[in-house]
Amino acid sequence: MRALRILLIIAVILGALFTAVDRVAVHLAEGEAADRLRASEGLASTPDVDINGFPFLTQVLGGSLDEVQVGISDYEAGAGEDGKTIRIADLRADLKGVEFSGDFGSAVADSATGTATIAYDELLRTAKAEPTQVAPGITAEVVALSDGGNGKIKVALETTVLGTKLPEPVPVLSSVTVVDGNTVRVRADALPVLGGVEIAESKVRQITDFEQRIDGLPGGISLEKVQAAEDGVEVTVTGKGVRLAG
Incomplete structure (x- = not known):
């Protein structure tokens, strides 16, 4: 009985250590992915990147992430000819099935859905x-x-x-x-x-x-539908084979 209790305690400790290591690893990966995305898209500020799913380390070993959420503020999208741009106040994307290289130098999502908010004055x-x-x-x-x-x-x-x-x-x-x-x-x-x-x-x-x-959105995502909202128009965006980096 005593031996079983000791084994249970050890299992709990190891589980806690694994969880802690896993969370540290995902935090570092999110930072690296955000930096890569900022560089590849030429963003003025670092985007928000959240890697979902647990455990993260087993996903890394498989070379694929279940779900990654990306948030970009004040994104300058193309607005047609003559190099004109239009500012997207808030761009949010939910990416599924993200295949990536070991150093996050390249990352491609199987699918993406999200929203883009464009202020009325813009x-x-x-x-x-x-x-x-x-x-x-x-x-x-x-x-x-x-x-x-x-x-x-x-x-x-x-x-x-x-x-x-x-x-x-x-x-x-x-x-x-x-x-x-x-x-x-x-x-x-x-x-x-x-x-x-x-x-x-x-x-x-x-x-x-x-x-x-509106073109030149990250990874080649496109507009699907749009509706008016309180602070601007909310555009639903979608894409397949969305390239985040590389």
């Missing part, structure tokens, strides 16, 4: 944010974007009629969708009446409707 840069004539004596411009509820965007149009600015912006409820896996499209559900005048649809949509291309 998206506003794409809109027609300058006075544009839509009819004789009438100009309009987009001055603000906000959450319209139920996944819609509210576009605020500032309208000037015969040199007089209307006292309040005209609200336009708009749908937001993803096109071709790399573009966010905003399109008015119904056209507003500006200055009490019926205006040709094509003229109004020049102001209310716009698109924002």
